[in-house]
Amino acid sequence: MKTYEQINNRIESGKAVVLTADEIIDYVEKKGLATAAKEVDVVTTATFGPMCSSGCVLNFGHSKPKIRMSEAWVQDVLVYTGLAAVDVYLGATQLRHNDPANMDHPGEFRYGGAHVMEDLVAGKALQLFALSYGTDCYPLREIRTYFTINDLNQAIMLNPRNCYQNYNVAVNDSDRTIYTYMGTLEPKRKNANYCSAGQLSPLLNDPYYETIGVGTRVWIAGAHGHVYAEGTQHAGGGSRNDQGIPKGGSGTLALTADMKQMSKEFVRGTSFRGYGVSLALGVGIPIPILNEDVLKRTCISDREILAPVVDYSNEYPQNTGKVLSYVNYEQLRTGEIEVEGKKIAVGSLSSYYKALEIAHLLADEIKRGDFRLTEPIAYLKKDTKMKPLVAREKPS
Template structure:
């Protein structure tokens, strides 16, 4: 038995379609219920993670025509922009590209990801412009002043990430950890939302192709094609969306010991066209491999599964400010990769909208202010505790719920792909 996307969309339009999130599918199957094509029409999937391959394209006026010939250098909140590709000679308009991993010259731990979230939150950012022949400019602008602001992903939503450990006897600075990596197998860094990830649910790209409508950071966008470094075993996607419609809670910057990184979120609707698609959607966490890599040698040294990461663990960090021991220096505040931890009136605070639920605070707090069960990786006869997560499963579940709501109420319509993507 098979059906088409147009047939499923027609059921949605009539209010007859069954739309479930990948989490809901998992809960049903965990109850040992057998699902058929008559039981589900669409499954919404999502992932939220550190995604390095992110950049933004901006175009906006900064001065009246004729004020300067060309811009030679531009910084937004200290984050460097690449000027071009169109020089816009004498028009007073900038065309810019900003990389999500570009570091600010004002605060090297912050970068493009932090800038993108600031803009989407409606904050004004400082724009510094160096021009050909002098006459530099300095002004404050918000996203509302930027007619064009598009976010692009060059490699997003990997089907399967890797976990990292440090078997060496030296501490290691890496993008895979917010602090330097402890030596001698003392902790693991993990990424990936397991059975919730879109490409875990459609690894053969039967329903996701060029032109597929998706949500990127909560805004409607489209798949452009294969992402860079995509492979049949580990496919990923490229895509884009307009920043004006994004939700800041699904994006941002993530500080690592090797420089700033960028957080992005994707949600994708998987129309259940055939039984084979439903079988892939039904895969449990323990069936999804998680390669474990030596962070120094960058070679695989074992395999765990996503059951180690997401089963029996806490998706959110619990916060008990009354448990604070008043340390001379607060370690969690110093190393929080999203700057979500602070102090007010000598009491710790946690900005839940900025918290990534990475769990690093729980593994570094001298008291019990921050707590979370993060699980352990079991591989090659070892058990290594997870100390930091670079994916936020809780928000991924929320975004999948949001996509489901939009499909049901008709505000999001699934699209036929313009062209298949070879996995």
Template sequence: MAKTIREINDKIKNNKAVVFTAEEIIPFIKQKGYKKAAEEVDVVTTGTFSPMCSSGAFLNVGHPSPRMRMQKAWLNGVAAYGGFAACDIYIGATQIPDEDPANKIYPGSFEYGGGHIIEDLIAGKDVFLRATSYGTDCYPRKELETYIDLKDLNQAYLVNPRNAYQNYNVAVNLSSGVIYTYLGVLQPNMGNVNFSCAGQLSPLLNDPYYKTIGIGTRIFLGGGIGYVIWEGTQHNPTAVRSENGVPSEGAGTLSVIGDMKKMSTRYIKGVSMLGYGASLAVGIGMPIPIVDEEMIEFVSVRDEDIYAPVVDYSSAYPKRESKIVAKVNYRDLRSGTVKILGENVQAASISSYPVAREIAETLKTWIQNGTFTLTEKVASIPGVESGQTFKPLEIRPERG
């Protein structure tokens, strides 16, 4: 028996919606079976909290007097992009201060960057803006130095081009020296294995073919409300999938937007990855409407059903070689020890499962309280049928 989003929303508004998190639904489906569970359940909530480097914020700081069109701008010494109309800047999560020694003293600590500025703004802190320009008749100011804070900005919203990766590489280091990566510190000779995915709680792993999540989907973003605005960069619906339809490598991504003024530093945090750089950890939760039995089958996915490729980050990854060391599942990864090439390797997560769970729980509460209703997607993001792939850059010094 199929349900419409409208019918589910009517139930939400009357506080009658039956909502489970993507974890809680697993034993429920086991007990009830697909058919009965699909009839009884209206929404399943998902969550993820992890460094998501392709994130950033548009800020409109208002017009100073005299006016200025900022050509170059820095927030607490971190370069923001000002190539827009006057007073709009974009601060990217991985940008570091101009004077940061980066990896000159290896491994660099990357104490502060664009992600930390976004966190500081959400925390209500003053951030120092310095800007320069060439000056025009209509925008004569050439220099600006001022403190700004979130409440005084006209607009401040995250626009994250690539978030919520459907699945992700699992990193090991097969070399004989320690390496520092965006998946954390990797000890030599496969001393540890690091991963970054919420597994059974992860949004796109519960809607593997993007049937309900699409452009216009209302989501939990950073503690506030956000929306899916497009497929994410590197979106790859034709990635390798297991028999259950779940991708066993990177696959889908989403581009999202949301108002920073409604966000919380509990779910938006600056990140410092030793020897790698600065980033932003983003908390995302998405509701999966149980419109039919197929959707309940999708949300029944468990950690043990989701496989990810183990990749050597000392050689194969930096050289862009496609070879993988093994495939492992998230139940084994989350157990803390996983067998790779016959060896037991200690596993650690870069994403936070407890916070992912908290986000799914929070979204569930919002829906149960009637404060968060579901949206019908306006358009789909490319699926398997699109044939869309994730192309590499082939360097060509000559014009084609």
């Protein structure tokens, strides 16, 4: 048994033993659970993949004379101004003004909110255009100017949902190509796409949310941020396999961090043909090895994690909940799965390569004593289910 304080003391003295979530599997096999639990202080987990529920709050400071922005665009991407005078919220999936979207199907969605976030972190000069109705205290009616992230008072990433615990494997049962947030899917199950870091993924290494909770310090694109709430659509009460691993989406995290501390290679705008824009973000989360149970759960391997295969031509859009079958991540990573007797080529949307890089970067920071662990101030719910949106008649 170790406490957060003991682990942080070891980190401070530069003696902490830190392994990544893939390294720990062999380490425990070799040393045994009891010995390894005494030796290892931290296991690092990570993920890098597209997650639409991302965005950031920007504060521009005040112009002379002052403006109360009522409509604003950054790089021609509409931002939300229903906040204080010069605060805006930039959403990752917002399209650029005049983007034809899917009018010429499938649309290309070359630039949107997520690309603005990438350019912001990269330090590029961005255009702000804002309008106002004008008030006695904020008389300016219009402003067009250019700024970089250094000119802003705050650029705080606010991602209502990230780090999905597990995710679907998407296939297409129809006879035409479909364009989804799970990528381009060829007809008649010609290909399948998955989106999880599997054995490296944060919440798959802490399936009962014993160490990752509200207040947990996390590595977000190089910045030190934290979990500020359970993520939207968090549903900890979904079905689990024998090892307690959820067999579908389940847990999610809401994340925040200072974008001024981020590195551009981990904040990437993505364009999904025929679907839209999303943000791929690098996240690393340390798991303190408090006891043997916590350690045992970090030893989960790709072979033990099941993902549901779902048809995105009909079952997903019609919200039927139908699962064709379950496959494990070891099978997915071979590049081919078999579903109902048919072999399907497999691609991925989540970058394991980047996740591995992040897990090592975080491990190095902890070993150097530059990253301390925090105990959650509140734990994530383990019993909630996802509610549907019901189209109802107006209540009388």
